[in-house]
Amino acid sequence: xxxxxxxxxxxxxxxxxxxxxxxxxxxxxxxxxxxxxxxxxxxxxxxxxxxxxxxxxxxxxxxxxxxxxxxxxxxxxxxxxxxxxxxxxxxxxxxxxxxxxxxxxxxxxxxxxxxxxxxxxxxxxxxxxxxxxxxxxxxxxxxxxxxxxxxxxxxxxxxxxxxxxxxxxxxxxxxxxxxxxxxxxxxxxxxxxxxxxxxxxxxxxxxxxxxxxxxxxxxxxxxx
Amino acid sequence: xxxxxxxxxxxxxxxxxxxxxxxxxxxxxxxxxxxxxxxxxxxxxxxxxxxxxxxxxxxxxxxxxxxxxxxxxxxxxxxxxxxxxxxxxxxxxxxxxxxxxxxxxxxxxxxxxxxxxxxxxxxxxxxxxxxxxxxxxxxxxxxxxxxxxxxxxxxxxxxxxxxxxxxxxxxxxxxxxxxxxxxxxxxxxxxxxxxxxxxxxxxxxxxxxxxxxxxxxxxxxxxxxxxxxxxxxxxxxxxxxxx
Numbered sequence: 001x002x003x004x005x006x007x008x009x010x011x012x013x014x015x016x017x018x019x020x021x022x023x024x025x026x027x028x029x030x031x032x033x034x035x036x037x038x039x040x041x042x043x044x045x046x047x048x049x050x051x052x053x054x055x056x057x058x059x060x061x062x063x064x065x066x067x068x069x070x071x072x073x074x075x076x077x078x079x080x081x082x083x084x085x086x087x088x089x090x091x092x093x094x095x096x097x098x099x100x101x102x103x104x105x106x107x108x109x110x111x112x113x114x115x116x117x118x119x120x121x122x123x124x125x126x127x128x129x130x131x132x133x134x135x136x137x138x139x140x141x142x143x144x145x146x147x148x149x150x151x152x153x154x155x156x157x158x159x160x161x162x163x164x165x166x167x168x169x170x171x172x173x174x175x176x177x178x179x180x181x182x183x184x185x186x187x188x189x190x191x192x193x194x195x196x197x198x199x200x201x202x203x204x205x206x207x208x209x210x211x212x213x214x215x216x217x218x219x220x221x222x223x224x
Numbered sequence: 225x226x227x228x229x230x231x232x233x234x235x236x237x238x239x240x241x242x243x244x245x246x247x248x249x250x251x252x253x254x255x256x257x258x259x260x261x262x263x264x265x266x267x268x269x270x271x272x273x274x275x276x277x278x279x280x281x282x283x284x285x286x287x288x289x290x291x292x293x294x295x296x297x298x299x300x301x302x303x304x305x306x307x308x309x310x311x312x313x314x315x316x317x318x319x320x321x322x323x324x325x326x327x328x329x330x331x332x333x334x335x336x337x338x339x340x341x342x343x344x345x346x347x348x349x350x351x352x353x354x355x356x357x358x359x360x361x362x363x364x365x366x367x368x369x370x371x372x373x374x375x376x377x378x379x380x381x382x383x384x385x386x387x388x389x390x391x392x393x394x395x396x397x398x399x400x401x402x403x404x405x406x407x408x409x410x411x412x413x414x415x416x417x418x419x420x421x422x423x424x425x426x427x428x429x430x431x432x433x434x435x436x437x438x439x440x441x442x443x444x445x446x447x448x449x450x451x452x453x454x455x456x457x458x459x460x461x462x463x464x465x466x467x
Contacts, residue, residue, distance in 0.1 A: 160274055161309040165322040165371070166299050 014039070053127065062121040069130050073100050076138045084145035099141065103134045136188070144184030151176035225250050226271060226379065226409060231280030233266050240266050242430040244280075253408040255418050257435075258427035264411040265306070267427070268381040271409065272303050284379055299327050301379045302372030306387065308364050315359065316352040319371050333374045341370045346396045361388040369397055382410040386417055 005013070017039060024032050056068055077096045081088050086095070107130045111117065117125045152159050152173065162172035191199050226248040233241040240263030248254050256264045269275045271282055273294040282289045284297050310318035323332040342349055345366045351359060359367070365385050372380065380401055386394045394416070401408055402420055410417070418424055424436045 157305075157307075157309045158311050161305075161311045162321075162325075164272055164274065164298055164303045165311075165325065166295070166327040166375075167322075167325045168295065168327075171325050 056127060057123050060119075060121075060123050062119075065121060065123040065126050068123075068127060072127075072130060072134055073103065076134050080138060080141045080145065083142040084149065086145065086149070095141070095145075099134070099137055103130060103137050107133050140184040140188065143187075144180040147183045148173075148176055148180035151179055225283075225285055225407065227283040228267075228271075229281045229283075231270065231282060232278040233263055233270055233275065234278045235263075235266055235275060239278075239430055241427065241432065244432040246425065246432060248407060248409055250407055251404050252423065253402060253406075253410070253421040254423045254425060255410050255412050255421040256425055256427065256432075257411075257413070257418070262427045263430075264427060265383050268303065268383055268409060268411060271381055272298050272301050274303075295327070300377060301381060302375065302377040303381045304365070304368045304372060304383065304385050306383045306385075307361065308368035310356040310364060310367060313355060314352075315354050315356055315367060318356055318367060319352070319374065322371060322375055328375060337374065338370075341373055344396060344400065345370055346393045362390070362393060365389065366393065366397060369400065373400060378405055379407045380409070382408060382412075384411055384413070386412065386414050 017035075021032060021035060024035065056064060073096065077092065077099050078088070080086075080095060080099065081091055107126075110129050110133075111120065111125055115125055115129075155176070159172055159176070163169075226246075228244055228246040231241060231244050232239065233244075244267075246254075256267060258264050266275050270277055271284065271289070273289055277289075285300055287293050287297055287300075289297055310321075312318040312321050319338060320332065322328045338352070339349055342351070347363065347366055347370070351363065351367075356364070365388055369382075369385060382401060385401075386397060389397060394414070398417065398420060408421070410421070412418060422437070423434065426433050426435045
């Protein structure tokens with residue numbers, strides 16, 4: 001069961017974005033262009049996603065799915081570097097290794113230990129699970145990398161003092177690293193602490209609407 | 225010993241120093257003068273690799289500054305800035321900060337040594353428990369100097385370190401930094417500080433000029449004095465052992 005949105009309803013959804021955009025404008029945040037661009041990208045991606053996911057799921061070819069997962073990882077990585085303001089040439093492989101390593105480890109556990117689909121490479125599990133974990137990873141990465149480098153830039157004198165007092169580079173960046181990691185994991189810890197009240201009902205309702213599990217009244221009706 | 229050979233310094237595309245050579249012997253006290261923004265502080269910072277040299281080289285104790293030697297050089301040189309950053313919440317933590325780093329972690333100072341230096345620099349011992357935000361600029365400068373003295377360094381770069389000090393505190397700081405075993409490269413506008421230095425150099429239009437050398441005589445006098453002092457110190461130590 002899906003709810004079809006009429007065009008005016010769709011437009012009114014986009015109109016909701018006018019509220020944050022007005023705030024951005026009022027506070028002169030300088031992120032209006034980026035936000036509009038993100039909206040346009042989201043629209044194009046959502047228009048296409050149904051199409052390409054359908055084919056990927058139909059094909060259910062391990063190579064095609066892996067290729068798709070690779071594309072997802074690379075795009076997420078580029079987005080991280082871009083948003084955190086890091087040089088691509090310098091950081092591409094390092095941050096890709098970090099993103100891919102952690103995402104594949106966690107989604108590998110999900111697929112191999114928790115779900116165990118048959119076949120194991122079933123695209124209907126592999127693609128969305130990697131996607132969900134990668135999405136979280138993207139958010140934390142942007143947050144922590146941005147905080148890390150801006151922390152050093154803002155406290156350049158303090159950072160220089162550490163170095164001039166004999167700290168190695170690793171020792172001198174430690175306070176900023178600590179702050180950055182804290183900033184990145186804080187939202188996740190908050191999510192975890194309210195999982196059953198805030199996050200899970202949202203996620204589960206989505207799955208119920210999508211038909212993952214029928215709620216009892218529907219079952220009763222179809223049985224009768 | 226500090227040796228600048230033919231250095232060019234550029235900060236934000238502006239040339240501050242062009243082809244400068246300066247040799248500072250062990251134990252020598254040199255003060256740099258010049259209009260503000262002419263590159264005095266940058267010259268000091270370039271010695272410890274905080275500002276990269278566009279050309280030329282700088283050596284400290286015979287070690288040439290390079291990415292490989294920069295940590296070794298920083299371990300030999302104390303840099304005290306105009307507005308020192310203490311880098312910790314409380315004064316005690318700020319004083320002990322360098323000893324949390326691997327290079328210095330083997331020899332943390334004893335409490336009595338800290339207290340003795342506090343007294344010599346005219347600082348109350350209660351300052352140790354104060355938050356760094358609550359102490360004055362002059363106190364910050366002396367805490368930064370104290371921290372450098374605790375590290376037993378012999379080359380000091382001092383950028384207007386007496387600017388916020390009253391005459392007594394200034395005298396106390398000068399007694400510490402003008403010890404014969406310390407090589408001092410400084411920036412100062414303070415007439416007494418300048419008079420106490422062996423040499424004064426001035427930066428004018430990207431060139432460094434020697435404007436006064438307090439004469440070889442003074443240096444010689446100092447050397448004689450310092451050898452007398454060390455002789456006396458040794459003698460006292462020996463006599464002490466004999467007893």
